[in-house]
Amino acid sequence: MGPGQLYQDLQNLLHDLNVIGQITQLVGNLKGNYQNLNQSVAHDWTSGLQRLILKKEEEIRAADCCRIQLQLPGKQDKSGRPTFFTAVFSTFTAAIKESWINNLQMAKLALEEENHLGWFYVEDDGNQIKKERHPLLVGHMPVTxxxxxxxxxxxxxxxxxxxxxxxxxxxxxxxxxxxxxxxxxxxxxxxxxxxxxxxxxxxxxxxxxxxxxxxxxxxxxxxxxxxxxxxxxxxxxxxxxxxxxxxxxxxxxxxxxxxxxxxxxxxxxxxxxxxxxxxxxxxxxxxxxxxxxxxxxxxxxxxxxxxxxxxxxxxxxxxxxxSLLMMEDTLWAASGGQVSVISVETHAVESQLEAHQEEGMVVSHMAIAGVGIWIAFTSGSTLRLFHTETLKHLQDVNVATPVHHMLPGVCAWCVLAHVSTGLLRTRLTLHGIPLLFHVGCVSWLPAGEEKDPVCSTWAPTHTA
Missing domain, CATH: 2.130.10.10 (YVTN repeat-like/Quinoprotein amine dehydrogenase)
Known part of the structure; x- marks a missing residue:
């Protein structure tokens, strides 16, 4: 049943409920007693219509969950004024509608001026290449x-x-x-x-x-x-x-x-x-x-x-x-360059991990990614990856080159790769939206469009 028919049915029921209310008042003025025309029967009519109205409203809500209604621009009228028409699409499930709307919002964001200038990432040879699939700026606001x-x-x-x-x-x-x-x-x-x-x-x-x-x-x-x-x-x-x-x-x-x-x-x-x-x-x-x-x-x-x-x-x-990090039934605690794995039941140190052998390397942040734990340090430009079960060192990622090739003024607030801020991008997300913090402001970006969140670095060609 189309949306127009559902709303028309609801309007008809509301009209009939109003008429039944008037009939109920008239029935109350009757002098005689009649078997099928009394206050009790009128009350049953009212209750029945109210149930039908609630059912129809539920049908409309269910239909709206799977219906997309767009207002699109049409041709100008004879006076040169813009006109619009409405297009209605039905989806099989509410999830399909939500996904479609999210994709529409992403497309609209990509067309906005703040995202139109494009983002760039740096190859190993130092050349800047425009990234077609890049994070999009949703908005920014002062928070202090x-x-x-x-x-x-x-x-x-x-x-x-x-x-x-x-x-x-x-x-x-x-x-x-x-x-x-x-x-x-x-x-x-x-x-x-x-x-x-x-x-x-x-x-x-x-x-x-x-x-x-x-x-x-x-x-x-x-x-x-x-x-x-x-x-x-x-x-x-x-x-x-x-x-x-x-x-x-x-x-x-x-x-x-x-x-x-x-x-x-x-x-x-x-x-x-x-x-x-x-x-x-x-x-x-x-x-x-x-x-x-x-x-x-x-x-x-x-x-x-x-x-x-x-x-x-x-x-x-x-x-x-x-840095403290909960992982199932253990607490990972970083003191200096050493990470201790503590049981949450016995509060005993089960094992220890030497995150860095060089003197003066202090762990600043830790983040879980599958069966790996990424560790950032207060100094240097290297992120280290360890296996959470074997504690084996798996990989080092040096982000110095991408950071140094960023445009002037960008490094102060970019959290995607700036090690002084650590792995905040992977630790703090809002429904998949990474949050970027700079002095006095917070910005948020839609996730899902980038590749490796740790190895890739983006620098905007403009400041927001």
């Missing part, structure tokens, strides 16, 4: 509210919370949802900006200052678990939260749910107020990598909050634990 001080983006974390409709049910047909928490710092303080993706255009919905510099963040999903037996079978529904690690040696827990503003649930200090360099979590444990070379492990309390005193402290060395 700086009056007199300059903020530099330090870290970010994504809360993939689905959009809730009026019935508090996730909208399965909505692809725009979730929140991005972005931490920026000056030399003395921090600032948090919360970007909402509930609508077609991202929007900063909250921005607040933090007493100390924010160095790391981690998103903790809501946990639904039973209380202890003495609680009479009740349940604790913890809200989703974002944990902030600061330079002053504290951890702050903020509520992170739809429509919520700045709500700090907890704030506690690490042992000896050691600076928090990295954070990671499991449903029952929160891990903090400290500047003194230790990992503090915090357990959940009965009410779903985190105990302010660490359950245990794992000493790895004397160099800061700059």
């Amino acid at each position: 509210v700086a009056k007199q001080q300059e903020f530099k983006i330090e870290c970010a974390v994504y809360n993939p919370e689905p959009y809730l409709n009026n019935e508090n049910q996730p909208d399965s047909f909505s692809t725009a949802h979730g929140f991005l928490w972005i931490g920026s710092c000056t030399s003395q303080m921090g600032q948090i900006a919360i970007v909402s993706f509930q609508h077609s255009s991202p929007k900063v919905i909250e921005c607040f200052n933090v007493e100390s510099r924010v160095l790391c963040m981690v998103y903790v999903p809501a946990e639904d678990r039973p209380r202890e037996p003495e609680s009479r079978g009740g349940r604790v529904l913890a809200v989703p939260t974002v944990c902030l690690g600061t330079e002053e040696g504290s951890i702050s827990i903020y509520k992170s749910s739809q429509g919520s503003k700045k709500v700090r649930l907890q704030h506690f200090f690490t042992p000896e107020k050691s600076t928090v360099m990295s954070l990671a979590c499991t449903p029952q444990s929160l891990y903090a990598g400290l500047v003194n070379g230790a990992v503090a492990v915090y357990a959940r309390a009965d009410d779903g909050s985190w105990n302010s005193e660490p359950q245990t402290v794992i000493k790895l060395g004397v160099l800061p634990v700059r």
